[in-house]
Amino acid sequence: MTAPFLEALAGIVGPARLAVDAATRDAAGRDALLRGHAPDAVVTPGSTAEIAAIARACHEARVPLTVRGAGTGYTGGAVPVRGGVVLSMARFDRILAIDAANLLAVVQPNVVTRALHDAVEAQGLFYPPDPASLARCALGGNVAEDAGGPRAFKYGTTRRYVLALEAVLPTGEIIRTGAKTVKNVTGYALTDLLVGSEGTLAILTEITLRLVPKPAAQRTFSATFATIDAAARAVSAVVQAGVVPATLEILDRASLDAVAAHVGRPMAPAGSEALLVVEVDGSEPAAVHDAAIATAACRGAGATSLVEASTSEAREAVWEARRELSFALRRLAPRKINHDVVVPRGRLPELYALVDRLRADHALSIAAFGHAGDGNLHVNLMVDPADTAMMQRAAAAEAALFAGVVALEGSISGEHGIGYAKAAYLGLQLTAAEIALMQRLKQAFDPHGILNPGKLWDTSAADLDGLTDAPPAP
Ligand SMILES: Cc1cc2nc3c(=O)[nH]c(=O)nc-3n(C[C@H](O)[C@H](O)[C@H](O)COP(=O)(O)OP(=O)(O)OC[C@H]3O[C@@H](n4cnc5c(N)ncnc54)[C@H](O)[C@@H]3O)c2cc1C
Known part of the structure; x- marks a missing residue:
């Protein structure tokens, strides 16, 4: 990266918001995969206008530009595989509005997901998407990846909640997509195109999210099964009985053994090959009614034991196996x-x-x-x-x-x-014609291919060869 280009970046964000030291570059070059590539510089802008100026500079100079949210991604999305500039969204961390009358929230993209949960739940509202990383990941990253989580079964993924976006195109143009309304069919659905675009089409700078009323009650139970097949069939039995639980999680024998070794006691009766954790929510009568139907469906599908939780302590105990799983697997x-x-x-x-x-x-x-x-x-x-x-x-x-x-x-x-x-497996699922159409869309947004290059169909052997592992934790 040339000195004049770095000076131009410093001119946009101020010298204090431009970092070129090895430690900052290294930290900004990895995500949860722990395999990355350091950028040449890290900028931390404070306004949409600054982001537009950075994008324009990178577009004109053909410099790779990669957006970084909280860096919890699992597929290297925020890794600048070709170096260049990492644009940290760290300063975009404010909840701008919670609008109870219209059931929506307006947020900057680096609000941590749990912070929005807490803020809206304090007002009797609910933002359902709940990736397991919610204490650390950010809403912009959730939108860029269309994040899911346990509650996606009933409530859907992040996509269902994104009403409108402000975004900066890689050319530096600022656009607004969608609307604050429930209905909106004006023009192409650009909001939907940007959701799940993995930071390759535009830089999200403001997000308008749909909220729902907070469910009044929950009922939770776990069920064990003698075979994984019986547990998997019980999942369909619950749905066919007319209940869509808020969450319906499954753990296999290997997962149960790992948690048992981690916490020092069995998580299921001897002989269990699988555990389901089921949670229904809604009004108090609806939760009680749905829990009764779901437990009956599990029994009918061959559940060998059932543990129902009616207090919050009992609920925590039922969730323990699922919650401890990530830590437990580290021991394996x-x-x-x-x-x-x-x-x-x-x-x-x-x-x-x-x-x-x-x-x-x-x-x-x-x-x-x-x-x-x-x-x-x-x-x-x-x-x-x-x-x-x-x-x-x-x-x-x-x-x-x-x-x-x-x-x-x-x-x-x-x-x-x-x-x-x-990236190597994209062609298993998408045809050449489908990938070519996506490439033409990318070209329309990003004519010089500067935004998050080296991802999806664009990953080359050289990109992968240039990656290095994070040093082992001390
Ligand atoms: C322990 C653990 C558990 C997890 N559990 C889940 C889970 O249950 N469900 C799930 O879906 N995921 C899960 N994840 C993956 C990860 O947390 C999600 O993909 C999350 O949405 C990433 O958010 P982030 O802010 O960390 O994004 P980052 O990792 O910083 O970036 C991810 C992608 O989004 C782009 N991006 C980020 N911000 C913007 C922006 N403002 N504008 C444009 N592009 C942007 C980046 O360029 C990159 O391509 C988990 C990860 C961990 C480590």
Whole structure:
């Protein structure tokens, strides 16, 4: 990066908001994948006008520009694989309005997701999207990745809640998409195009989100099953009984064993191969009614035990296995490769059968758990990066997993996006014509291809070769 270009950036944001030191660049070059590439400079603008000026400068000088939210992404989306400028949204962290009459909130993109939950719930309102990372991730990153979470089963993913956006195009133009209204069919649905665009089409600077009234009551229970197949079939039985729970999570034997080792006591009766955690919500009578129907459906599907929670302490106990899972898995292997695959709900038994085949064919430890109501499983390949043969087996298992999921009419990503990490597999799910159409859309937004290059179809072998692992934690 040339000295005049750096001077131009400093002129836009002020010298104190431009960093070129190694520590800042390194920290801004990684996400939760812990494999990254340092940018040449990090800028932290404070206004939409500054962002527009940065974009224009990068567009004119053909310098790569990558937006960074909270950096919790799992697919390298915020990693500047070709260097250039990282644009940190850190200063865009204010809730601008909570409008109870119109059931909406206007936020800057780097508001932490939990901060919005807390603020709206204090007013009797509810923002449903709840990625497990909600204490750290930011709403702009959630919109860019169309983040999901346990509550997506009943409430849908982030997309359902985005009404309007202010965004800066890579050319420096400022646009507003959508409207504050429930209905809006004026022009193309640009808001929907930007949701899930993984920071490749525009820089989000303001987000208008739909809220709903906070549910008055919840009922939670867990159910164990003697086979994973029975548990997976119980998921469909609950839905067919006419209930859509707020969350319906599944843990397999490997996940239950990991948590049991972590907390020092069993999480399910001996002989259990799977656990479902089910939560319904709504008015008090509706929650009681739905819980009764869902427990009956689980019993009918062969549940071997049921634990119902009517107090908040009991509810926490029911959630314990699911909550402790991420920490527990860390004990199984030095690294987990977490794939967020999704299939139509009714094909969950086939997805679990596929995971069993991967365990056997590739001699790997795999824990598969997740949002069963959505058909969205986190398939975690537990690996040791120092074991080259194991890493080769994991790569083969990964390819077989993605091919198998597409054959089951599913998707290679239900939550985390493609980034650079899954770019090699995009062609499994999308045809050449579909990718070419996306490339033409990208060209229309970003004629010089400066915004977040090296992602989706654009990831090259050189991009991947340039990545380095984060140093091990001290
Ligand atoms: C422990 C853990 C649990 C997780 N659980 C879930 C889960 O349950 N569900 C789920 O969906 N995800 C989950 N994730 C993944 C991650 O938290 C989400 O993808 C989240 O939405 C990323 O938000 P972020 O602010 O950290 O974005 P970043 O990682 O900073 O960026 C992600 C992408 O968004 C783009 N971006 C960020 N801000 C903007 C902006 N203002 N304008 C344009 N583009 C932008 C970036 O360029 C990048 O491409 C989890 C991650 C971890 C570490």
